[in-house]
Amino acid sequence: MLAVTILGNNSALPAFDRHPTSQVVTLNEHLFLVDCGEGTQMQIAKYRIKRSRIHHIFISHLHGDHYFGLMGLITSMGLLGRDHELHIFAPPALEQLIDLQLKAGGTLLPYSLIFHPLEEGILMQEDKFEVSCFKVFHRIDCWGFIFREKKPPRKLDGEKIKEYNIPTSFYEQLRWGKDYTTTDGVSISNELLTDVSPKGKSYAYAADTIYNESIACKVTGVDLLYHETTYLDELRERAAKRFHSTTVEAANIANIAKVNKLLIGHFSSKYEKLDEFERETRNVFPNTDLAIEGVTYRI
Amino acid sequence: MLAVTILGNNSALPAFDRHPTSQVVTLNEHLFLVDCGEGTQMQIAKYRIKRSRIHHIFISHLHGDHYFGLMGLITSMGLLGRDHELHIFAPPALEQLIDLQLKAGGTLLPYSLIFHPLEEGILMQEDKFEVSCFKVFHRIDCWGFIFREKKPPRKLDGEKIKEYNIPTSFYEQLRWGKDYTTTDGVSISNELLTDVSPKGKSYAYAADTIYNESIACKVTGVDLLYHETTYLDELRERAAKRFHSTTVEAANIANIAKVNKLLIGHFSSKYEKLDEFERETRNVFPNTDLAIEGVTYRI
Numbered sequence: 001m002l003a004v005t006i007l008g009n010n011s012a013l014p015a016f017d018r019h020p021t022s023q024v025v026t027l028n029e030h031l032f033l034v035d036c037g038e039g040t041q042m043q044i045a046k047y048r049i050k051r052s053r054i055h056h057i058f059i060s061h062l063h064g065d066h067y068f069g070l071m072g073l074i075t076s077m078g079l080l081g082r083d084h085e086l087h088i089f090a091p092p093a094l095e096q097l098i099d100l101q102l103k104a105g106g107t108l109l110p111y112s113l114i115f116h117p118l119e120e121g122i123l124m125q126e127d128k129f130e131v132s133c134f135k136v137f138h139r140i141d142c143w144g145f146i147f148r149e150k151k152p153p154r155k156l157d158g159e160k161i162k163e164y165n166i167p168t169s170f171y172e173q174l175r176w177g178k179d180y181t182t183t184d185g186v187s188i189s190n191e192l193l194t195d196v197s198p199k200g201k202s203y204a205y206a207a208d209t210i211y212n213e214s215i216a217c218k219v220t221g222v223d224l225l226y227h228e229t230t231y232l233d234e235l236r237e238r239a240a241k242r243f244h245s246t247t248v249e250a251a252n253i254a255n256i257a258k259v260n261k262l263l264i265g266h267f268s269s270k271y272e273k274l275d276e277f278e279r280e281t282r283n284v285f286p287n288t289d290l291a292i293e294g295v296t297y298r299i
Numbered sequence: 300m301l302a303v304t305i306l307g308n309n310s311a312l313p314a315f316d317r318h319p320t321s322q323v324v325t326l327n328e329h330l331f332l333v334d335c336g337e338g339t340q341m342q343i344a345k346y347r348i349k350r351s352r353i354h355h356i357f358i359s360h361l362h363g364d365h366y367f368g369l370m371g372l373i374t375s376m377g378l379l380g381r382d383h384e385l386h387i388f389a390p391p392a393l394e395q396l397i398d399l400q401l402k403a404g405g406t407l408l409p410y411s412l413i414f415h416p417l418e419e420g421i422l423m424q425e426d427k428f429e430v431s432c433f434k435v436f437h438r439i440d441c442w443g444f445i446f447r448e449k450k451p452p453r454k455l456d457g458e459k460i461k462e463y464n465i466p467t468s469f470y471e472q473l474r475w476g477k478d479y480t481t482t483d484g485v486s487i488s489n490e491l492l493t494d495v496s497p498k499g500k501s502y503a504y505a506a507d508t509i510y511n512e513s514i515a516c517k518v519t520g521v522d523l524l525y526h527e528t529t530y531l532d533e534l535r536e537r538a539a540k541r542f543h544s545t546t547v548e549a550a551n552i553a554n555i556a557k558v559n560k561l562l563i564g565h566f567s568s569k570y571e572k573l574d575e576f577e578r579e580t581r582n583v584f585p586n587t588d589l590a591i592e593g594v595t596y597r598i
Binding site: 012013014015019020038039041042045062063064065068069071072075076079080091093094096097100101104105106107139140 | 311312313314318319337338340341344361362363364367368370371374375378379390392393395396399400403404405406438439
């Protein structure tokens with residue numbers, strides 16, 4: 001199961017009860033927190049996210065609306081008696097900021113905080129999923145993240161397996177494409193016994209970025225792409241000046257990258273209503289949803 | 300006019316829709332922000348505090364629930380185009396934390412941020428008020444603040460002034476207790492022309508502290524004392540261990556200091572209902588109010 005729950009969908013200035021950026025990615029039993037704007041710990045409580053199940057936090061860049069809630073969350077986790085280690089993947093400069101603030105408060109966390117400075121490539125590699133990181137184009141260093149389920153390439157064909165009397169101990173090897181050799185030395189082709197597996201689901205979070213088509217190459221074919229749309233199309237010059245994107249630009253990236261679905265957010269505080277964001281983006285890329293706080297988008 | 304508006308009345312862990320500590324002190328046309336826990340900028344918006352009128356922020360100590368909202372407020376003020384200078388009175392270590400976070404975000408504020416490291420004594424001295432600072436007793440360095448209206452010592456007696464034909468140019472000197480000498484060289488005693496002025500109002504904020512009677516000496520006779528009551532009386536041992544206070548302890552300080560009224564807050568997240576805080580404290584010091592978010596207490 002891969003899904004994303006929106007905790008904050010607004011740009012820097014909180015407004016209209018919209019909060020700065022934060023999302024929770026659910027990948028099977030794992031919860032990953034992506035960005036952590038001010039108030040994230042309150043949003044986590046409001047939407048009943050199990051914070052004890054968050055073991056990995058990813059911070060895209062060091063503009064405050066993406067990380068000013070991190071220290072509050074970290075210290076609250078400590079007050080709640082957390083003992084499981086917590087991994088933070090973030091721009092290198094954040095490590096010192098965390099250390100200094102813990103020191104200023106005389107705070108000794110009851111759990112291990114493990115800091116991983118961001119760089120492009122694979123951040124986490126597990127049996128069933130991987131998380132990777134790519135550069136986007138913002139006023140300061142900024143990274144996006146891709147969460148990808150891994151699946152064995154082949155799916156067992158129940159009837160054929162019975163027919164050829166394959167022992168269960170060989171099933172896993174079948175899933176990974178191996179041919180079976182009977183005790184008589186007869187080889188049975190894997191393709192006879194299995195079908196192609198549906199591929200693992202994937203979610204890409206493109207953080208804050210100016211329009212740049214090279215992002216499309218980095219997120220090609222993902223099932224769900226989150227791309228910021230700070231502004232409507234008419235403000236595309238302002239968007240570029242501030243290293244942000246518009247509705248039409250996000251939709252263009254989704255089209256070029258041939259993603260299945262697009263999720264848009266990071267709305268400017270200029271806008272109270274969001275309908276026009278949906279309309280403009282869907283004009284160019286129909287399978288688009290607005291990122292709404294408290295809503296979970298299943299992939 | 301002296302008043303305090305509560306923006307956050309909870310201790311470190313936000314709970315039951317209560318927020319970490321922050322207050323706005325209104326002194327005539329001035330707004331002073333006292334502490335700035337996470338989410339303060341949202342509370343400021345919710346309770347329609349004019350943030351453009353806040354020119355002075357006082358931070359009592361560097362536990363996150365008293366300052367993790369500061370960076371968000373500072374940067375939002377910049378995004379809103381503030382150009383008036385902003386003064387921050389805070390523990391010395393905060394200056395570097397602010398600078399590093401601004402630098403990490405590549406943020407150039409469009410206004411001057413002027414940092415004043417806290418020390419005991421007068422922090423601000425103006426014609427009509429002063430703000431002073433005193434040490435309290437917490438796990439790390441921690442300060443309280445007193446906001447005090449200044450009033451001339453004497454009030455003019457309208458009828459006597461007419462009777463003795465005192466020129467308006469001498470009124471201000473009369474207010475400050477000077478005798479008047481007529482053109483004929485006759486001295487008219489100030490006491491004939493004026494009455495004692497009601498004294499200026501005062502508000503003391505005692506921040507986070509363990510019970511310590513020396514605090515009473517520092518806040519003697521203020522009109523309103525804010526004293527933390529993190530715990531009910533039954534948890535007085537836990538309170539002491541964590542350098543916090545209870546209901547009965549706050550009330551004792553109020554009694555010893557002979558203040559007019561006591562305001563209690565910084566309630567532990569253990570407690571959903573606050574009635575017992577009020578009952579226990581009033582048992583010892585009847586003129587007590589609970590600090591409730593969004594409520595303004597006029598002095």
